[in-house]
Amino acid sequence: MNTIDRHYQLIALLGSILAGFFLLSLFIGSNPIPVAQAVLDSMRDDPSVISLILTQVRLPRALIALVAGATLGVCGAAMQGLLRNPLASPGLIGSASGAAMGAVAVLYSGWSAAFWLALPAGGIAGSLLATLFVYLLAGRNGGTTTLILAGVAVNALAMSLISLMVNLAPSPYAVREMVLWMLGSIAHGSMADFWIMLPGTLLGWLMLVGTGRALDALTLGEETAITMGINLSRLRRRLFVATALAVGSAIAVTGAIGFVGLVVPHLLRPLVGHQPGKLLPASALGGAILLLAADIAVRLFPAGTEIKVGVLTSLVGAPFFLYLIVQSRRW
Amino acid sequence: MGGYRAYSVFLTCILVYAGISKAQPPSRVVSINLCSDQLLLMLARPRQIASISRLALEPNSSYMSDAAAGFPVNDAKLEQLLSLDPDLILAGGYSSPSLIRLLKRLGYRVEIVPSSVNLEQIHSNIRLVARLVGDEDLGETIIEEMNLRVHQISVRSSSTRNRALFYQPRGYTSGSGTLQDLALTLAGWRNLSAELGVNGYGSLDLESLLISNPDQIFTSAYAPETDSVAQRQLRHPALAWVTGNNPLIDIPYRYWICGGPMLVDAVEALADAHQRLH
Amino acid sequence: MKLEGKELFQSLGGRPILKGVSVQVQEGEMLGLIGPNGAGKSTLLKLMAGIFTGSSNQILLDGRPFPEYPVIDRGRKIAYLGQEGTAHWPITVERIVALGRLPHLGTWQKPTEEDHSIIQRTLRQSGLSHLASRPYPTLSGGEKARVLMARALAVEPELLLADEPVAALDPSHQLEMMDLLRRHCDQGGSVVVVLHDLRLASHYCEHLQLLLDGDTLSVGTPDQVLTTENLDRAYGIKLRSDNLSITEAFALTWEHGSSRTPGVDN
Numbered sequence A: 001m002n003t004i005d006r007h008y009q010l011i012a013l014l015g016s017i018l019a020g021f022f023l024l025s026l027f028i029g030s031n032p033i034p035v036a037q038a039v040l041d042s043m044r045d046d047p048s049v050i051s052l053i054l055t056q057v058r059l060p061r062a063l064i065a066l067v068a069g070a071t072l073g074v075c076g077a078a079m080q081g082l083l084r085n086p087l088a089s090p091g092l093i094g095s096a097s098g099a100a101m102g103a104v105a106v107l108y109s110g111w112s113a114a115f116w117l118a119l120p121a122g123g124i125a126g127s128l129l130a131t132l133f134v135y136l137l138a139g140r141n142g143g144t145t146t147l148i149l150a151g152v153a154v155n156a157l158a159m160s161l162i163s164l165m166v167n168l169a170p171s172p173y174a175v176r177e178m179v180l181w182m183l184g185s186i187a188h189g190s191m192a193d194f195w196i197m198l199p200g201t202l203l204g205w206l207m208l209v210g211t212g213r214a215l216d217a218l219t220l221g222e223e224t225a226i227t228m229g230i231n232l233s234r235l236r237r238r239l240f241v242a243t244a245l246a247v248g249s250a251i252a253v254t255g256a257i258g259f260v261g262l263v264v265p266h267l268l269r270p271l272v273g274h275q276p277g278k279l280l281p282a283s284a285l286g287g288a289i290l291l292l293a294a295d296i297a298v299r300l301f302p303a304g305t306e307i308k309v310g311v312l313t314s315l316v317g318a319p320f321f322l323y324l325i326v327q328s329r330r331w
Numbered sequence B: 001m002g003g004y005r006a007y008s009v010f011l012t013c014i015l016v017y018a019g020i021s022k023a024q025p026p027s028r029v030v031s032i033n034l035c036s037d038q039l040l041l042m043l044a045r046p047r048q049i050a051s052i053s054r055l056a057l058e059p060n061s062s063y064m065s066d067a068a069a070g071f072p073v074n075d076a077k078l079e080q081l082l083s084l085d086p087d088l089i090l091a092g093g094y095s096s097p098s099l100i101r102l103l104k105r106l107g108y109r110v111e112i113v114p115s116s117v118n119l120e121q122i123h124s125n126i127r128l129v130a131r132l133v134g135d136e137d138l139g140e141t142i143i144e145e146m147n148l149r150v151h152q153i154s155v156r157s158s159s160t161r162n163r164a165l166f167y168q169p170r171g172y173t174s175g176s177g178t179l180q181d182l183a184l185t186l187a188g189w190r191n192l193s194a195e196l197g198v199n200g201y202g203s204l205d206l207e208s209l210l211i212s213n214p215d216q217i218f219t220s221a222y223a224p225e226t227d228s229v230a231q232r233q234l235r236h237p238a239l240a241w242v243t244g245n246n247p248l249i250d251i252p253y254r255y256w257i258c259g260g261p262m263l264v265d266a267v268e269a270l271a272d273a274h275q276r277l278h
Numbered sequence C: 001m002k003l004e005g006k007e008l009f010q011s012l013g014g015r016p017i018l019k020g021v022s023v024q025v026q027e028g029e030m031l032g033l034i035g036p037n038g039a040g041k042s043t044l045l046k047l048m049a050g051i052f053t054g055s056s057n058q059i060l061l062d063g064r065p066f067p068e069y070p071v072i073d074r075g076r077k078i079a080y081l082g083q084e085g086t087a088h089w090p091i092t093v094e095r096i097v098a099l100g101r102l103p104h105l106g107t108w109q110k111p112t113e114e115d116h117s118i119i120q121r122t123l124r125q126s127g128l129s130h131l132a133s134r135p136y137p138t139l140s141g142g143e144k145a146r147v148l149m150a151r152a153l154a155v156e157p158e159l160l161l162a163d164e165p166v167a168a169l170d171p172s173h174q175l176e177m178m179d180l181l182r183r184h185c186d187q188g189g190s191v192v193v194v195l196h197d198l199r200l201a202s203h204y205c206e207h208l209q210l211l212l213d214g215d216t217l218s219v220g221t222p223d224q225v226l227t228t229e230n231l232d233r234a235y236g237i238k239l240r241s242d243n244l245s246i247t248e249a250f251a252l253t254w255e256h257g258s259s260r261t262p263g264v265d266n
Helices: A002-027 A037-041 A049-083 A095-110 A118-140 A144-168 A176-184 A191-208 A212-218 A223-225 A233-256 A260-272 A277-302 A311-330 B004-019 B034-041 B080-083 B099-104 B118-131 B138-157 B179-186 B206-212 B230-234 B235-242 B263-276 C043-051 C072-077 C093-104 C113-125 C140-155 C171-186 C198-204 C228-235
Strands: B029-031 B049-053 B088-092 B110-113 B160-164 B170-172 B187-192 B201-203 B216-219 C001-010 C015-025 C030-034 C059-060 C078-081 C159-163 C190-194 C207-211 C215-220
Touching: A002 A049, A002 A260, A002 A277, A037 A049, A037 A095, A037 C113, A049 A095, A049 A191, A049 A212, A049 A233, A049 A260, A049 A277, A049 B206, A095 A118, A095 A176, A095 A233, A118 A144, A118 A191, A118 A233, A144 A176, A144 C228, A176 A311, A176 B230, A191 B110, A191 B230, A212 A223, A212 A277, A212 C015, A212 C093, A212 C190, A223 A233, A223 C030, A223 C043, A223 C072, A233 C093, A260 A277, A260 A311, A260 B160, A277 A311, B004 B118, B034 B049, B034 B088, B034 B118, B034 B138, B034 B179, B049 B263, B080 B099, B080 C015, B088 B099, B099 B110, B099 C198, B110 B118, B118 B138, B118 C159, B138 B263, B160 B170, B160 C030, B160 C171, B206 B235, B230 B235, B263 C207, C015 C043, C015 C190, C015 C215, C030 C043, C030 C140, C030 C171, C030 C198, C030 C215, C043 C078, C043 C159, C043 C190, C072 C078, C072 C093, C078 C140, C093 C140, C140 C159, C140 C171, C159 C171, C215 C228
Parallel strands: B029 B049, B029 B088, B088 B110, B160 B187, B160 B216, C030 C190, C030 C207, C078 C159, C159 C190
Antiparallel strands: B170 B201, C001 C015, C001 C059, C207 C215
């Protein structure tokens, strides 16, 4: 009983931290603005410049960070649960770079103008393709090493295809955007960007709702989970499609922001008693917190520097990844 | 442009006789840079031009793309240049220094047309190329015409200077010491980027742009029909909002990829936009 | 509860493993599956568990074929303890045992008081109460095996399928494990257990089914199955001494001593 209470306490705590960071991100920008006045102004018919900064610059940026972070966190937790592997994450099993590849193909070819969801649709397709490829390469009972190797191979392939497409793109600006797709940035997001990422991510999240129970059962292995009444092939399909929808839509707007899906579930796992099901909502909140915090930190660098938010998450995440590898060798 | 061609044909007839007494002008001029290409196409007789750079044909970059049609193009590759057997090679301020050194060592005459960001520099480049191809009078004529048009613009432009700035893909803007700054000023605008302390081309974050509260935002995007994340930035709805739903005005990039008489076309476009605001 | 399988077939990787085996488990019965390596014992068990679906039409649970049961219903009736069972995350013993109640709960349903008392009782009966809050990876091999068995018992299944549950356990832990299965039968449940130790098999099981090469060689009471002829055909072994009867040879000649493993209370 009290373990359930403790879980709700954790969710409430993470929720309030998230709310705090969200508000903070509305207050921090390159120019100090009176936020309260901006809120009042935004309700008028004729918005002032400060209300414009609040509602058209800072708000979409915070919303994009929140949705993308939550997506990466929850999808990392879901993948780790499904593959029973603490190293599985959208970044490592190819979903993220695949999504970037799909988005790049759509954007630079000019198809993104075809219909308003074309860009996330490209991300979703790329993400699904890459994830399935890794899954087929590593097999469903593949060990950590096989999974990581397959992920490395698919990531490298996706990155080289991105590089190729960026170089061949008709737009002269494309060639300098490689880093953006590889590391991710949310600095210039508008409400329009937020709206195009929202349908896919929401659908992905909804599909993840209720899978916690099956992921808990998978703790005991695939065969035992089947005998516990889990339809494994349906679960696998559902998680792959959900991850592709959510990660594909988010990455198509932000670029492949690394390590959030790896670090967040790992940090929160002990706090939920290592239960994969309870880890899902906690990781969604944790991912949103981490990306918002990273985006706030990026803004604290002097104006004119263009540090991408993915640079920070990777700076934190890469050493963490090494630590996890060292840890996993002990098991 | 047609004007320059007509002048060129007209003056050619007069100067054929005058030229005889002077040193023989070069007859196989090769230009390896878009900026020298354009001045060469304006000032030289067609039979003097042996080759121009490939970019001169590209209408988004080259103001002289129509005139450039038909001339052999080069890619600034050494072997290619040697096979053209030039008696004068024109290079730009950003041309590869190692290539230029090599050409000079091989005994070729290489002249550099430096980059220009103000009217004096533009004038001096016109005079430089005019002298090199042996048609200084045509150069002076072009300069006079430029000055006349700029003067006409300043006469008709309103006395109130409205706030404007350039916002380029990737969030770049043109501060002081740029051709865009020069053109904005000549057209009667205040360049907010220069006032915000941007020197040369620098990035301007969206918040600072909005706070500067421009009346008009201009852009000059290269390759307008293509798409990229950088170009998507120009479609941020806040940009339209802040100028009271004044749409972004795109000034063709070829007006100022190089300093030259075509800058006046850009000044006219900017001045027209200024008049429409009133 | 009664499980009946007729003429079961199963191929793995294109190779036929089961070639028409029939199997029958009665209520309250412990059936031991014996036979040499590769005879198809584990495959038969997985077929009964619903992991393999080769000829699941021919498996009847209380008279109804398998596919007619929703998987979740089967999850409540049948528990499976795999040969290489493990817990992949360092979760606590109590939480692993609590997973046994998962098939009884809907997606958003919380464990009831009854579930909690079942979990506590199972922990107690399996001698795990003192380990309840220990993370799984910190346990010894014998403790881990007991935890996974307790998880299966917490399902309170009508049929428990255990694949070599005593492999790699010391004699005392083997007895404890078999006692847990025995008790399950005494309370009205059924057990099918794959065993290699013929003495444990003959001591604990009402019936034995001897498999050889994907087919049944012999089925019946231990005395009926463990004959000189069957042993030779199935395993290629014979008794060393002629003056020892088969029954005497496979009698379990040891039992729990006075210093029991701490924590186990039977």
